Amino acid sequence: MRGDTFVRSLDDGRKIWLEGTQITNLPEHPAFKGTLDTIRQLFNMLDDPSVQQIVGYQVGQSDRYSHSSFLVPYTGEQLAQRSRSFARWSQETHGMMSRLSDYARSIVTGWYAAREELGTLDPHFADKITRYYEEARDQDRFLTTAIIDPQIDRSKNLDDARIADRFLHVVRENSEGIVVSGAKMIATGAPYTHDFIISSFLKFDASNRNHAHVLIVPANSPGLHIVCRETFASANERNHPLSSKYDEMDAVLFFDEVLVPWERVLLYGDAQKVLTLRGNRTANALAFHQNIVRYVAKLEFVTGVAFAVAESIGAQGFLHVQEKLGELLTQVEVIKALVIASETQAKPDASGVLVPELSYIDTARNIGTKFYPRALEILQQVGGGGFVQAPSGVEDFYGPLSELMHKYFEGASVSAEKKVQLFKLAWDLIGSPLGARHELYERFYAGDPVRGYANQYAAFEKERLTDPIWDLLKRTSKEGKTLV
Ligand SMILES: Cc1cc2nc3c(=O)[nH]c(=O)nc-3n(C[C@H](O)[C@H](O)[C@H](O)COP(=O)(O)OP(=O)(O)OC[C@H]3O[C@@H](n4cnc5c(N)ncnc54)[C@H](O)[C@@H]3O)c2cc1C
Structure with a gap:
């Protein structure tokens, strides 16, 4: 193989x-x-x-x-x-x-x-x-x-x-x-x-x-x-x-x-x-397209973990928890929509290569630098102290305290062992060295986010938005002459 x-x-x-x-x-x-x-x-x-x-x-x-x-x-x-x-x-x-x-x-x-x-x-x-x-x-x-x-x-x-x-x-x-x-x-x-x-x-x-x-x-x-x-x-x-x-x-x-x-x-x-x-549009669009397709999978994963954590401790019915879980869903849907937009608005370059629309991809890469840290914050808010309440290892379930472990780590809707496994997984996302590295990665993998946003502004055809403003503000004299 x-x-x-x-x-x-x-x-x-x-x-x-x-x-x-x-x-x-x-x-x-x-x-x-x-x-x-x-x-x-x-x-x-x-x-x-x-x-x-x-x-x-x-x-x-x-x-x-x-x-x-x-x-x-x-x-x-x-x-x-x-x-x-x-x-x-x-x-x-x-x-x-x-x-x-x-x-x-x-x-x-x-x-x-x-x-x-x-x-x-x-x-x-x-x-x-x-x-x-x-x-x-x-x-x-x-x-x-x-x-x-x-x-x-x-x-x-x-x-x-x-x-x-x-x-x-x-x-x-x-x-x-x-x-x-x-x-x-x-x-x-x-x-x-x-x-x-x-x-x-x-x-x-x-x-x-x-x-x-x-x-x-x-x-x-x-x-x-x-x-x-x-x-x-x-x-x-x-x-x-x-x-x-x-x-x-x-x-x-x-x-x-x-x-x-x-x-x-x-x-x-x-x-x-x-x-x-380095600025070639065809290469950048094809490569950055991969970035945002991958990002949908990651946001869906964090969202799934947050849903499961909320359910496992019976917190999914609280309004503010639902608001936060809904925010995670909007993150997923926004990036998904930008992927779809980049693909459906793809246009051929000079050689006929179908190039995904870069402006949507840039938007997803820029806004994505803010989504992931916020997603982890929500996961923390939903799980509370449960992440550090989990015992040192699932091995504890097979030791002398087994009966008490099953009793006191029980979840609202899942067994104690499943709940501990889930919180271990969630901790790997929010608290482990790998988890911290991922937060840093999503902030910086696409370059310095400050310059990423600034580049989006610099590359935008600004007249499209400013011309209507100047048109609106045009003053006309009594004789109908344009003054501005
Ligand atoms: C986990 C991880 C994995 C990565 N993997 C890769 C990879 O596989 N391949 C790859 O090529 N790159 C990779 N990167 C590198 C990534 O592209 C850079 O981290 C990113 O471009 C930011 O550059 P920097 O880290 O040197 O930060 P710096 O540019 O040093 O920025 C540090 C701070 O200084 C500010 N700053 C610095 N210079 C200026 C300036 N001229 N104007 C205004 N503000 C400035 C920044 O805004 C920021 O606040 C990875 C980064 C991370 C975190």
């Missing part, structure tokens, strides 16, 4: 660091085992006749299914097929795994789909992206992105020598490619990725040639170090049903003179061209 092939393929010499030690047996390490098992099962779905047509599509006449994130949508049905595939993987993981590579693969698919238009940026771009796209699709390559420069001193720019040295830059070039040094943050899913999509982030001056690039870098490149954050994985599935299988892991990447072959250098040396590629 493809899942096993995927897991085996990660034994490729990559350098993963955790707690000062280089990880040598990724699939068996407690920090990664549960998550890798989850990804293995997701990959296996492409070989399972009962679901492969939901998550995948057949390329040409081939019998083999590739993941639908590689499908270039030219029709409404193909766009719907992408959407179904994102939804299925998200539902399988309750929206808790966001970088299962379908996001980064969609960026590559978008660049490939728009290769003719983007070919004006570099004469080799179209050939390079075509070869990479086909290779990634046919080899089921797992991809993630690392775009942001390290958080050292955000008040400084590349004029500062310390910043220029720390941000990823070209140290030399040769006949084989460019050699880069510096760091990138944050790469979610880094230990499991085959290739990183790397790009400079800030709007650099034209003189900052060495810092302007868009690269595809294999995870096992010599000189590349994947430096993991603390693990939030738990081996105790009954106590931590989410942390035991969904810790995607986030990492910082250190590049110590890493050679990137010319074939994988998509752009280099021109900051404006990098910005143009």
Whole structure:
């Protein structure tokens, strides 16, 4: 099955660091085992006749299914097929795994789909992206992105020598490619990725040639170090049903003179061209569409947990609890409606690719930064002290206090054991290290939310709203002449 092939393929010499030690047996390490098992099962779905047509599509006449994130949508049905595939993987993981590579693969698919238009940026771009796209699709390559420069001193720019040295830059070039040094943050899913999509982030001056690039870098490149954050994985599935299988892991990447072959250098040396590629509407819309489809699954999951918590303690009949549960439903419906709007309002780009409407997607990504923290707040308000009232483990039910445990942890409508399991699950969402990481993720994964909202304003065609105002305020003289 493809899942096993995927897991085996990660034994490729990559350098993963955790707690000062280089990880040598990724699939068996407690920090990664549960998550890798989850990804293995997701990959296996492409070989399972009962679901492969939901998550995948057949390329040409081939019998083999590739993941639908590689499908270039030219029709409404193909766009719907992408959407179904994102939804299925998200539902399988309750929206808790966001970088299962379908996001980064969609960026590559978008660049490939728009290769003719983007070919004006570099004469080799179209050939390079075509070869990479086909290779990634046919080899089921797992991809993630690392775009942001390290958080050292955000008040400084590349004029500062310390910043220029720390941000990823070209140290030399040769006949084989460019050699880069510096760091990138944050790469979610880094230990499991085959290739990183790397790009400079800030709007650099034209003189900052060495810092302007868009690269595809294999995870096992010599000189590349994947430096993991603390693990939030738990081996105790009954106590931590989410942390035991969904810790995607986030990492910082250190590049110590890493050679990137010319074939994988998509752009280099021109900051404006990098910005143009990064702003490509086709690629962004296809990739950000995945973000919001995934988000529906996560909000539905939190809402389901909140409903169950309320019922389990008999709080669902209180008016203010109903108001809060209703608010969770409105969150789900708002994001769902924006997904539907982005799909039904999709329009073909210059090459005929059916591009989901980005304004609805931007709206969902922006408002989503506020929804998730609020959803967790509601969950806390509904469950009260029940989250910390739960005993240390469900094992307590089988110890000497078993009878009393069943008596005092009983719920309004569920057994004591079920109620404790439910509150453990809810605590994994609101109180565990993984839960805290998810709140941070939803606030920041799409970039700085302050600039996200500001960009939405900046990009909006404002006259559409201001012209009627000025028209209304137009004064007319007695003779009928317009004064303003
Ligand atoms: C859990 C998690 C996973 C992530 N995974 C990925 C990933 O897989 N790939 C990836 O590429 N990125 C990923 N990100 C990174 C994410 O894109 C960044 O965190 C995000 O872009 C914000 O940048 P920053 O963290 O450097 O914050 P900063 O930009 O340092 O912001 C810190 C504060 O300073 C303010 N600030 C900083 N600079 C300015 C400025 N110029 N103008 C105004 N205000 C400013 C911000 O508003 C904010 O309040 C992830 C982030 C998180 C939290």
